[in-house]
Amino acid sequence: MKVVAFNGSPRKEGNTWHALKLVTAELEAAGITTEIVTVGNQAIRGCTACGLCAKNKNEQCVLPGDEVNAWIQKMKGADGILLGSPVHFAAMSGAMKSFLDRAFYVSGMNGGLFRHKVGASVVAVRRSGGMPTFEQLNNFLLYSEMLIPTSNYWNVIHGRMPGEVEQDLEGVQIMRVLGKNMAWLLQLVENGKGKVTPPAQEPKTYMHFVR
Numbered sequence: 001m002k003v004v005a006f007n008g009s010p011r012k013e014g015n016t017w018h019a020l021k022l023v024t025a026e027l028e029a030a031g032i033t034t035e036i037v038t039v040g041n042q043a044i045r046g047c048t049a050c051g052l053c054a055k056n057k058n059e060q061c062v063l064p065g066d067e068v069n070a071w072i073q074k075m076k077g078a079d080g081i082l083l084g085s086p087v088h089f090a091a092m093s094g095a096m097k098s099f100l101d102r103a104f105y106v107s108g109m110n111g112g113l114f115r116h117k118v119g120a121s122v123v124a125v126r127r128s129g130g131m132p133t134f135e136q137l138n139n140f141l142l143y144s145e146m147l148i149p150t151s152n153y154w155n156v157i158h159g160r161m162p163g164e165v166e167q168d169l170e171g172v173q174i175m176r177v178l179g180k181n182m183a184w185l186l187q188l189v190e191n192g193k194g195k196v197t198p199p200a201q202e203p204k205t206y207m208h209f210v211r
Contacts, residue, residue, distance in 0.1 A: 001186055002033040003118075004078040006071070008085035008096025009040040015124035015165040016040075016084045019157045019175055023082060023122060026179025032186060037074065039099050040086070042066060046098040047105055054109035061102045072103050072113070080118040080186050081146070083137045090129030092136050104140045112144065116198055118186050119146040120178060122155045124165055130156035145201075149185045151178035 005024060009016035017036065024034040044066050052062045059076070060069050075081050083100070085092035092100075107113040121137035123130045134154055141148055155178055157171030158164075165171055 001031075001079040001190060002035070002077070003027050003080035003082055003182070003186070004074045005034060005036045005082035005084060006096070006099070007036055007038045007040060008083070008093045008099075009038075009124070010093065010095070011086075011162060012038050012041060014086065014162045015157070015159045016086050016122070018159075018163055018165050019122045019124045019171075020082060020084045022157075022172060022175035023120070023179040023182065026176055027080075027183050027186075030180075030183035030187070032080075032183055035074070037071060039071070040093050040095045042095055042099075044068065044095045044098040044102075047101045053106045057110055059106060059110045059113065061106050063102070068099055068102050071099065072106055075103065075107075075117075076113045078117065079190070080120075080182060081114065081141075082182075083119070083121045083140070085121075085123060085133055085137060087123060087125040087129040087133045090132045092133050097136075100137075100140050104144060107144060112201060115145045115201065116189070117146050118149060118182060118189060119144075120149055120155065120182055122157070122175065122178070124157055124159065126158070126160045130154070130158075147185060147189065149178060149181040151175070151181065 005020045119141040123133045151174045158168045
């Protein structure tokens with residue numbers, strides 16, 4: 001099994017990376033392969049609402065010049081997905097938002113590429129804004145019918161300078177418990193294949209309130 005983690009921080013090995021490493025250490029201890037992809041230091045355009053990913057049905061965003069399509073395929077091929085972001089004005093980083101908007105829209109318009117994968121979010125913050133950012137990240141997982149493991153508190157860890165989150169003992173425990181629970185859920189899904197029939201995917205119903 002494999003989990004791919006996405007680091008939305010412009011600092012390749014800042015506190016978001018440290019948070020992700022705390023989670024992936026537990027996954028690796030359970031025999032699960034992990035990879036961390038740095039998104040936050042890349043120039044990523046936002047979705048232009050062109051609709052061509054829905055028309056073409058080729059699991060591709062038509063916008064050129066970045067790694068979004070390669071990352072989509074990494075997510076499709078993984079058993080689990082980790083999303084991590086720092087807090088920028090009580091929200092996720094701009095590069096992370098642009099990436100997730102495009103990746104998850106392509107997924108949704110191509111039959112639900114991430115449906116029933118195990119997914120979790122983590123946030124690194126200096127002081128405030130962690131919960132709004134955590135909720136933003138989770139919206140992508142919830143929309144995609146992903147399976148979300150929990151921890152013993154919300155997945156937010158605190159620190160200012162790179163590595164300071166390691167001093168947040170409660171935050172470290174939160175990440176550690178999340179990693180263990182994510183590994184367990186991944187194993188449940190893997191061991192249930194061929195034994196427990198997943199629910200059939202329903203066609204999306206759209207309701208527009210302005211006529």
